[in-house]
Amino acid sequence: MGLYGGYVPGFSRRAFLGLGAAAVGGGALGGCSGRRERALTVMTWEGEFDEAARAAAERALGLRVTRIDPDLTRLTAMITAGSPPDVVRAAGALDTPFLVARKLALDLDPYLAASSALSADDLEPIGDVWRFDGVKQGAGPRYGLTKDYSQDAMFWCDAEVFAAADVPLPDAAKPLGHEEWLDLARRLTVRRGGRTRIHGLDVSGQGMFVQLMGATAAEGGSVFSADLARVDFSAPEATAVLGWHLAYMDARVGFSPADPNPDGWPFPAFQARRMAMATAGYWFGALLDDDPALARAAHLMPAPLFGGPRVSPCYSGIGMWIPRACPDPDAAWAFFEWYFGGEPARERAVSGFGLPALKSLRSSLPQGEEFQRRAVAVQEAELPYLTVLSFTPYARSAELEDIVTRVLRKAHAEGLSAGKTADALNTDMNAVLARGRDLVG
């Protein structure tokens, strides 16, 4: 008996919906949702679109606007039911190919071309993470806009922790080499008994997969094959990067899959003055406002060098997309113009929480304080090295993160070599990618 059934034409998302409808008594109830006044539904976090912003959006657009929390199950259910949210939050750098391959996102080029509030020329290069032509990210139609971003491989130093360890602060004008970086981390780490008092360095805060992906690009290679359908961690560049990260885990200088950060990201430990260097991009900027002592000690540094070209990618590029099934894309686009080109965009830029995605707002970054000027100067010098890396359309980033964490933990526990670790990563990830390709390829 064959386990795999044949292909059934027309067995589509709509067919699932049809099944649901049949079970509930046919399409007779289909029109029920039309009873209430239609509202523009925005799926995003409260932190990025709070109650005041929602009210402001209603005033600006003359529409009822509701917000729902991002939740994969909810999104999937809404799309399956044929009533997706009008606007959905996502990370452009990781999600664009996935959304495009599933034909979920609306091509925004025509809207952008016709818009008076937003223009393609004013978009920072980071906007390109939302473009995908099928094999390359950064080219082809545009499927979303970036809210704010950061060059996430950049890291912060706590000058006081450096001083206490009698280690000189690195030069912000000159990127560190990766060996030197790990060396510093070792010298800065303080342990007592089983507890780590001071972490020398954290590179795990944004996820290990993107960390490996970025570092491999900085080594001159790529974790994905040219058609994005496979990973190859056995290529010399990727293996070298894996070796460095295994050494980082062995050195126990900071959080990693073998020693997860209970806070989920490095800021709390950095704020508690328990971390000397934290890979986090520009993001700490706005959070330092409330803590003057910490702000004085916090220095932003360029992304470290690996063996290849100087690159400084963005690992998320948070923004929004509009589902193709959105019943009123014009209203959704009006929301885009307001959220990405209007008052909210200016407010975000002024707060210093991430870098603005519009060139015209770049000068609005806060520079009133010494620490702000210092960070902006380093950031300005880093911008030319921004690189858009291509992510695969055949897997969710979270699934690859799941695998990388499990494999690295095992590699650390069993003392596996970089080559063996690469083999394990290739096997597990390529199985996932093959499945994804089977589904949408």
Next chain:
Amino acid sequence: MTHLLLFLSCALFLAPLLFLALGALESPAEQASPNLLPERPVWGNFVRAFTDADFSERLPTSLLLAGVYAALTTASSACAGYGLARFRAPGSRLVLVLLALTMMIPGVITLLPTYLLFAKLGLVGTYWPWVLWGLGGNSYIVLLFRQFFVSIPREQEESALLDGCGHLRVFWRVVLPQSRPALAASAVLTFAWAWGDWTAPLLLLDADTTTLAVALTTAYAHEPGHTADNLLAAGSLLYTLPVLALFLVAQRYLTAGAYAVRTG
């Protein structure tokens, strides 16, 4: 001896809550530090927790949904439990088996189809699903009631029936008054479930109609996934108060049980 045991147990049970309370008084910089006592307690955290999670709007919603669900579930489950405990009919064994099987089904499996169902009915974004869920009863509670009814002697019911009361009336006037412990347990349990559940509101409600449980998980984020733990701790303490109050009210009935009624 009993006292000592209870006292020590209570101390042990309270310790994490005390830790939670201390966490609620920490300043942001102290959250990830190893000190146990906050240097200077930030009582304002409770105020911020209250306003950030919009308690004034979310609290009534949670009370309403949990109250409606608890009342309806208790009522319909008691009915079903009574039916199972007292009557036999073709299919009664099947119902008992299905009840048991239903409890073995992990809720995750039903999320997507449940949404599709309510989307078809036009009830997404409304509170009607909680009414429907309540009317449908809960298998655990049905079985709980069945076990209680089974252990209650039938003489009083039979004599009431002989007096000419209908079965519904017997159920209402004779059986339920003897079942206060079970009713109280059911009310507290179902209220606490609906109170604490956040998958259903997350799936079906919007930010301005949702419950406190959802608001708690998202309202205190600097960045998504990066929560202000001090505010979360403060909010969680406030959040437990209504259920605790309900328990304090219900616990009298839990212990002043059936025998008191029977012998009284």
Next chain:
Amino acid sequence: MNRLFYLFTLPWVAGFAGFTAFPLGYAFWLSLTNTDALAPESRFVGAANYAEVLDDGLAGEALVRTLVFTAVTVPASVAGGLLFAVLLQLPVRGRSLYRAVLFLPAVVPPVAGALTFGALFDRDTGAVNVLLERFGVAGPGWTDGPRLPFVIGVLVLWGLGNLMMVSLAALADVPRDLFDAARVDGAGPLRTFTSVTLPLVSPVLLFQVVTGVIAGLQTYLPALVLGSAGAGGSLAALPEGGYFFMAHVYTRYAVAGRFGYASALLWALFVVTLLCAALMLRTTRRHVFTLTSPGGARP
């Protein structure tokens, strides 16, 4: 009589049809496909997902871990709940306060409870290790590895208030005169407990154990909350010790988006649960006082 049975159980049966049978059928349908519920096309794959379940090493490990965890925590919490219920039946001064305190953790929101324990047991900043260090013991990492089930177990026991409450209600149902009779017969407290209390509440205890095992096999929330912070708050990459079967299902479902496969995993869990429940009911048949047919008497 027939009519009455249907009348009383009708609401539940209707709810079952709408909220259980339909979703289950739907999930079964999904489990025969390779859908991720987002891709525009998906395929009927027959039993392929089920074949993969049998071959899924992670699922097997997770299942064993879950079974062991359940076998330890469920009897412990049921016994604990009964112990407290019995003690609180005694005329102890301040017992309503004790009752409230012991019940309190059961109403702490699960996420807050898990976060609290995560903070308590944190390797670098947690109170447990800070205290251990005062006594000169180097505290281990509790939540990042094989010790995680211990922390989750303590968390589960901490929340035994619900069980205590159900046991209290069951004890309240034991006719008073039976205790008096036992006392007249010269039985001590322990004897009274084993020969009067225990048999009389045994149906409720069995009920608690069976439902506890069913719920225990579905444990995932504390593991998810305690264990997932490490990956930026995402669901990816739970520490091994917290990787229970439902966590596996949940990550297949919400991380990998494999709705078809995750549904197959859930059906597999359902079968395991069924076997466990059948086993428990069969082996206890002789010892439990009345888990019984209608009317309270065994046929």
